Amino acid sequence: MKKTLFDKIWEQHVVDERQDGSSLIYIDRHLVHEVTSPQAFEGLRNNKRPLRRPDLTLAVADHNVPTENRIEGIKDDIARIQVETLEKNIKEFQVPYIPLMDSRQGIVHVIGPEQGFTLPGCTLVCGDSHTSTHGAFGALAFGIGTSEVEHVFATQTLVQKRPKTMLIKVDGKLSVGVTAKDIALGIIRNLGTSGGTGYVLEYAGEAISNLSIEGRMTLCNMSIEAGARAGLVAPDNKTFKYIENRPMAPKGDLFEKSLEDWKQLPSDNGAHYDKEIKIDADSLEPHLTWGTSPEDVLPINSEVPDPNKLEKESLKNAMQDSLDYMGLIPGRPLTDIKIDKVFIGSCTNSRIEDLREAAVIAKGRKVNDSVHAMVVPGSGLIKEQAEKEGIADILIEAGFDWREPGCSMCLGMNPDQLKPKERCASTSNRNFRGRQGRDGRTHLVSPGMAAAAAIAGHFVDVRNFNLK
Amino acid sequence: MKSFNKLSGVVAPLPQVNIDTDAIIPKQFLKTIERTGLGKHLFHEKRYDKENNLNSNFILNKAPWDGAKIIVAGDNFGCGSSREHAPWALLDFGISCIISTSFADIFYNNCFKNGILPIVLEEKNIHEINELALEGIEISINLEDQQIIAQNKIYKFEIDPYRKHCLLNGLDDIGITLETEDKINLYEDKLNNKKWHVPDKI
Numbered sequence: 001m002k003k004t005l006f007d008k009i010w011e012q013h014v015v016d017e018r019q020d021g022s023s024l025i026y027i028d029r030h031l032v033h034e035v036t037s038p039q040a041f042e043g044l045r046n047n048k049r050p051l052r053r054p055d056l057t058l059a060v061a062d063h064n065v066p067t068e069n070r071i072e073g074i075k076d077d078i079a080r081i082q083v084e085t086l087e088k089n090i091k092e093f094q095v096p097y098i099p100l101m102d103s104r105q106g107i108v109h110v111i112g113p114e115q116g117f118t119l120p121g122c123t124l125v126c127g128d129s130h131t132s133t134h135g136a137f138g139a140l141a142f143g144i145g146t147s148e149v150e151h152v153f154a155t156q157t158l159v160q161k162r163p164k165t166m167l168i169k170v171d172g173k174l175s176v177g178v179t180a181k182d183i184a185l186g187i188i189r190n191l192g193t194s195g196g197t198g199y200v201l202e203y204a205g206e207a208i209s210n211l212s213i214e215g216r217m218t219l220c221n222m223s224i225e226a227g228a229r230a231g232l233v234a235p236d237n238k239t240f241k242y243i244e245n246r247p248m249a250p251k252g253d254l255f256e257k258s259l260e261d262w263k264q265l266p267s268d269n270g271a272h273y274d275k276e277i278k279i280d281a282d283s284l285e286p287h288l289t290w291g292t293s294p295e296d297v298l299p300i301n302s303e304v305p306d307p308n309k310l311e312k313e314s315l316k317n318a319m320q321d322s323l324d325y326m327g328l329i330p331g332r333p334l335t336d337i338k339i340d341k342v343f344i345g346s347c348t349n350s351r352i353e354d355l356r357e358a359a360v361i362a363k364g365r366k367v368n369d370s371v372h373a374m375v376v377p378g379s380g381l382i383k384e385q386a387e388k389e390g391i392a393d394i395l396i397e398a399g400f401d402w403r404e405p406g407c408s409m410c411l412g413m414n415p416d417q418l419k420p421k422e423r424c425a426s427t428s429n430r431n432f433r434g435r436q437g438r439d440g441r442t443h444l445v446s447p448g449m450a451a452a453a454a455i456a457g458h459f460v461d462v463r464n465f466n467l468k
Numbered sequence: 469m470k471s472f473n474k475l476s477g478v479v480a481p482l483p484q485v486n487i488d489t490d491a492i493i494p495k496q497f498l499k500t501i502e503r504t505g506l507g508k509h510l511f512h513e514k515r516y517d518k519e520n521n522l523n524s525n526f527i528l529n530k531a532p533w534d535g536a537k538i539i540v541a542g543d544n545f546g547c548g549s550s551r552e553h554a555p556w557a558l559l560d561f562g563i564s565c566i567i568s569t570s571f572a573d574i575f576y577n578n579c580f581k582n583g584i585l586p587i588v589l590e591e592k593n594i595h596e597i598n599e600l601a602l603e604g605i606e607i608s609i610n611l612e613d614q615q616i617i618a619q620n621k622i623y624k625f626e627i628d629p630y631r632k633h634c635l636l637n638g639l640d641d642i643g644i645t646l647e648t649e650d651k652i653n654l655y656e657d658k659l660n661n662k663k664w665h666v667p668d669k670i
Contacts, residue, residue: 039503155646227547
């Protein structure tokens with residue numbers, strides 16, 4: 001029987017098959033952060049249950065943390081209590097933890113791979129929907145709610161129904177200036193925000209093989225925006241090279257033996273998927289969202305869509321409503337849209353490659369006077385690397401605000417928020433109403449597109465920026 | 469967890485598609501370390517204006533829907549973030565059943581962990597229930613029989629048998645899993661041969 005990458009991982013993790021068709025799945029890795037864990041720890045305490053495998057767990061605070069003047073601590077009392085609660089809980093339950101002032105602190109989905117906690121063929125969960133990011137390594141990784149966090153704490157397993165599989169084949173080559181983010185947005189444009197519901201996506205094809213590990217993380221990260229809890233890319237030599245010598249990864253002989261296992265993971269030729277779609281990388285352009293859902297997305301050289309061209313009354317009204325919220329007029333070029341803010345960061349696009357992509361655009365140029373542009377590296381280690389490589393200097397010289405790592409304005413749980421009607425070019429993952437701040441207007445783009453918009457003061461085609 | 473068997477009540481119509489968890493409970497309320505008290509912040513940006521006054525035009529602020537126990541919603545309800553604060557807020561407000569054509573996966577799972585019944589119906593039926601909801605007519609849900617009784621009409625719905633069993637009896641998932649702990653032990657015994665089972669210390 002020919003198997004997909006997903007089939008192989010799933011079958012290796014079944015602890016028990018239940019009569020009703022659900023399975024008890026073993027969880028190899030559990031990432032924990034401050035927002036979705038307090039009630040789960042409390043549940044353990046209330047029921048006098050131990051945390052079964054703290055050694056397979058790793059905690060970090062990221063959602064609530066300030067990205068400036070961190071030394072002064074968290075000023076918002078409620079946010080501070082949540083982080084302190086995490087620190088109290090990890091002590092009580094002996095969970096490995098990266099403290100706020102440690103240079104390894106960062107966004108949970110950035111530090112997992114960075115520390116070698118994320119490995120091919122493992123099952124990995126976290127109380128956060130963007131856990132799909134880790135699928136870039138060929139790990140079955142998905143987001144869970146707090147009750148499931150507690151279930152993993154207590155049992156190191158989860159009850160799951162076997163999802164369906166969808167192959168997304170991206171053949172051809174990306175043009176210069178078109179990135180993994182544009183593949184992700186292009187796929188969501190094709191599938192819609194619920195097209196992936198019930199599926200695990202596997203991304204394959206020439207354009208995926210050619211992506212860096214960082215690019216694959218960006219792509220898998222956005223799987224949830226297409227409704228899929230998990231996205232996968234088969235591990236290859238790039239993956240293995242990335243993992244080798246990471247602090248928490250197997251070393252020496254153990255690494256070599258693990259490699260033998262990992263090389264068996266890619267889908268067998270001719271394996272069956274429940275659904276297959278194809279995307280042509282050659283024709284992909286830089287994308288930009290115009291509305292209030294990630295599926296409201298178009299290539300940069302398009303016009304703001306016209307609701308009157310839609311037939312169904314309910315869709316017409318929904319589009320008009322989105323355009324009103326976004327303050328956009330149908331028919332105008334997307335490149336006419338002026339911006340107030342730029343946010344380069346989040347678990348989607350805050351890794352070193354993303355910052356390099358922004359720096360290429362920013363080098364020798366200046367952020368437009370009308371724009372405040374911030375860069376929030378995904379982790380302290382990325383921040384240090386960017387400073388060492390001179391990227392930070394380029395960005396600071398150009399007028400970007402260089403910050404401390406965290407989730408920041410992706411969801412604005414910390415003070416980094418949009419004011420009402422402020423318009424932001426954001427490298428994050430969700431353009432929902434109010435996500436970045438009440439009545440704030442979010443446009444999702446790649447880091448290059450965000451940097452180009454910062455300089456122009458409005459959206460532009462990044463390919464016009466003399467790219468090599 | 470509170471059990472769910474029968475429920476009768478007014479239905480709040482929220483026909484928009486893609487109602488996301490950011491809309492159900494915005495980020496500023498995720499800082500709590502409790503499960504309770506979120507009901508007053510449910511759909512916060514729709515229910516309150518910028519000065520925090522109740523927005524009298526929003527359905528959940530109007531009688532009889534301010535006492536709704538059921539929501540009928542558009543496609544893909546609960547998309548976005550995994551925050552269980554969304555079902556907690558719904559439950560705290562008094563909503564314990566949501567009817568839609570489709571739900572986002574994580575939200576759908578989270579409902580069952582909190583005694584909320586998410587029901588999937590065809591669009592035509594959703595439309596009919598939406599009409600009754602607009603008139604403020606009460607409907608009844610019977611989980612045992614898998615039926616919605618709305619005026620003279622009965623709508624059957626499908627539900628996973630295990631989840632139905634847990635909801636009907638208010639069962640704690642973790643307790644059930646721990647009954648088969650020997651199987652987890654057995655699996656872990658075998659795992660010790662796996663090269664990368666335990667990560668190195670940070």
